[in-house]
Amino acid sequence: MTEFDLIQRFFAAQPVARDDVVVGIGDDAAVLAPPAGQQLVVTTDNLVEGVHFAPETDPAAVGHKALAVNLSDLAAMGAEPAWFLLNLTLPRPDAAWLEKFCAGLFALASAHGVQLVGGNTARGPLNISIEAHGFVPEGEALRRDGARPGDSIYVTGELGDAALVLRHRLGTHPLSGSDFDAIRERLERPTPRVREGRLLRRFASSAIDVSDGLAADLGHVLEASGVGALLVRDRLPLSPTYRAHLAEAGWDPALAGGDDYELCFTVPARHDAEFTRWQPKFGCRVTCVGEIVSGPGLQIVDAAGNRYEPQRSGHDHFVASP
Amino acid sequence: MTEFDLIQRFFAAQPVARDDVVVGIGDDAAVLAPPAGQQLVVTTDNLVEGVHFAPETDPAAVGHKALAVNLSDLAAMGAEPAWFLLNLTLPRPDAAWLEKFCAGLFALASAHGVQLVGGNTARGPLNISIEAHGFVPEGEALRRDGARPGDSIYVTGELGDAALVLRHRLGTHPLSGSDFDAIRERLERPTPRVREGRLLRRFASSAIDVSDGLAADLGHVLEASGVGALLVRDRLPLSPTYRAHLAEAGWDPALAGGDDYELCFTVPARHDAEFTRWQPKFGCRVTCVGEIVSGPGLQIVDAAGNRYEPQRSGHDHFVASP
Numbered sequence: 001m002t003e004f005d006l007i008q009r010f011f012a013a014q015p016v017a018r019d020d021v022v023v024g025i026g027d028d029a030a031v032l033a034p035p036a037g038q039q040l041v042v043t044t045d046n047l048v049e050g051v052h053f054a055p056e057t058d059p060a061a062v063g064h065k066a067l068a069v070n071l072s073d074l075a076a077m078g079a080e081p082a083w084f085l086l087n088l089t090l091p092r093p094d095a096a097w098l099e100k101f102c103a104g105l106f107a108l109a110s111a112h113g114v115q116l117v118g119g120n121t122a123r124g125p126l127n128i129s130i131e132a133h134g135f136v137p138e139g140e141a142l143r144r145d146g147a148r149p150g151d152s153i154y155v156t157g158e159l160g161d162a163a164l165v166l167r168h169r170l171g172t173h174p175l176s177g178s179d180f181d182a183i184r185e186r187l188e189r190p191t192p193r194v195r196e197g198r199l200l201r202r203f204a205s206s207a208i209d210v211s212d213g214l215a216a217d218l219g220h221v222l223e224a225s226g227v228g229a230l231l232v233r234d235r236l237p238l239s240p241t242y243r244a245h246l247a248e249a250g251w252d253p254a255l256a257g258g259d260d261y262e263l264c265f266t267v268p269a270r271h272d273a274e275f276t277r278w279q280p281k282f283g284c285r286v287t288c289v290g291e292i293v294s295g296p297g298l299q300i301v302d303a304a305g306n307r308y309e310p311q312r313s314g315h316d317h318f319v320a321s322p
Numbered sequence: 323m324t325e326f327d328l329i330q331r332f333f334a335a336q337p338v339a340r341d342d343v344v345v346g347i348g349d350d351a352a353v354l355a356p357p358a359g360q361q362l363v364v365t366t367d368n369l370v371e372g373v374h375f376a377p378e379t380d381p382a383a384v385g386h387k388a389l390a391v392n393l394s395d396l397a398a399m400g401a402e403p404a405w406f407l408l409n410l411t412l413p414r415p416d417a418a419w420l421e422k423f424c425a426g427l428f429a430l431a432s433a434h435g436v437q438l439v440g441g442n443t444a445r446g447p448l449n450i451s452i453e454a455h456g457f458v459p460e461g462e463a464l465r466r467d468g469a470r471p472g473d474s475i476y477v478t479g480e481l482g483d484a485a486l487v488l489r490h491r492l493g494t495h496p497l498s499g500s501d502f503d504a505i506r507e508r509l510e511r512p513t514p515r516v517r518e519g520r521l522l523r524r525f526a527s528s529a530i531d532v533s534d535g536l537a538a539d540l541g542h543v544l545e546a547s548g549v550g551a552l553l554v555r556d557r558l559p560l561s562p563t564y565r566a567h568l569a570e571a572g573w574d575p576a577l578a579g580g581d582d583y584e585l586c587f588t589v590p591a592r593h594d595a596e597f598t599r600w601q602p603k604f605g606c607r608v609t610c611v612g613e614i615v616s617g618p619g620l621q622i623v624d625a626a627g628n629r630y631e632p633q634r635s636g637h638d639h640f641v642a643s644p
Contacts, residue, residue: 022361028398028531029365031463034356039344043351044407048446076350085366087451124370125447129409131366141353209350
């Protein structure tokens, strides 16, 4: 199979065809028509075999997640996703792998109406780099620097399941078959909170997606906003499976595990009513986990109000993992 | 060095600061303000260590080329470059390598006024993926499908030097030290023809950048346009160094070598006067190498008018090289 055949066979025909794509796949570059009055939101993220996923991972899950992590970044800006590009480095043109990969990739693309408009294939160690584009009305992007003292801190969904699945995989915290089945998708097929991100534009003062662990990602918001936060550990939303393992696993997978792809956002008191009005539109639970304060840094307290320190603060590619 | 330190140290401060960047590096995604009345042109391309460049390559050349190949794609659409994103997969945070890499990357970015607006770093085998954005006035992008019978075919600059340098590196066609020095930059630091691409919008009917070899890339234009071409082999523009090696190396490095990053474009006879008027603005030579014909396929003839077939038709990542 040549590179050209590969692109034709797997990527040229695809489920989404948007009116704002003037030239899609097959020229030197894509030509796109951004809507008037909107700003463009762009992000890039990649998955590396052996680092972000194990070689035996279902290729459909890899395809899903490669796009999901980018849509999650757009969601955290409050953007409506539109287009993406794929830079795929493959050891060999493996048709069986590509077929499954594309099935996972394009299923998620269809669900969000995003179109693959360009890309590149090269030979080398498996590395999937995606760049996603979306829009926000001018001046309405949700940034990290808008949190103010008194704002409440919320998270979508549930935290820590992805980290538990990873611990199971690494053999450090084995799960039963049914427990593993109940939460494995949280690592392999995270749900980008795209709809929730767009709703947040109405009332949130800041937002970030939780990819490196809540403590680390909230820390980025605090630093950008020049504020501190008080986080109540025991308020963190946990799945029933996690709760059953809480005594053994502790709170750190939820506080600092990473790979959650939930949104963490802040809401000023003056927008509480607006938030309450729109909350039924959310496709997931939303939990208040603390409050922004004026003093610097992140303070985590347990249910009794005692200070709590997670053993690690978050995921970093260039720091050795515990 | 943490991932955060790495981004701060090498990528947060940079030479270009554009007014149309609303939010740059440091949030979940960049927020950009495309100019009204323009279309967005986006492309992505990557460099993989051991595939696109040897491990011992000067990191500054790697940084230059990673951006250059993307700017070349924008040039082939007639676009004015504006922003880029960098997805960098590194085996380790090597400060000495990164410093040189950034020097090469940002020198080219400055020369073209393009700003790094986002990116990602991950651990893994060295892979540099860049996505570049530019603008064209609505409807003016240079596409591959506009060539018509009777159009003249041109190429910018000179062809084949990069392929000769690669042959030297592979030991299949050794060059003397001075010959190598004279043309090594053509492989390591290709010049994207950005200014030329923008000028082409005034008179070209189609354009493509020559990355996989002239025969292969012109072939894409012919297929997209539904036409054929007659290419005169002996008209191909060669450097003095190449010409000195022509008897031994033959024409194939120029016809099918790849990595030239010159533009191949077609000009209808009715635009000849316009072309002549603007040609002095080009920063490089421009050579007519043939003509578009109605019959299908690419026919290459030598100086005597005899049919000539290159031994290989172009570069393909998934086909074994000779």
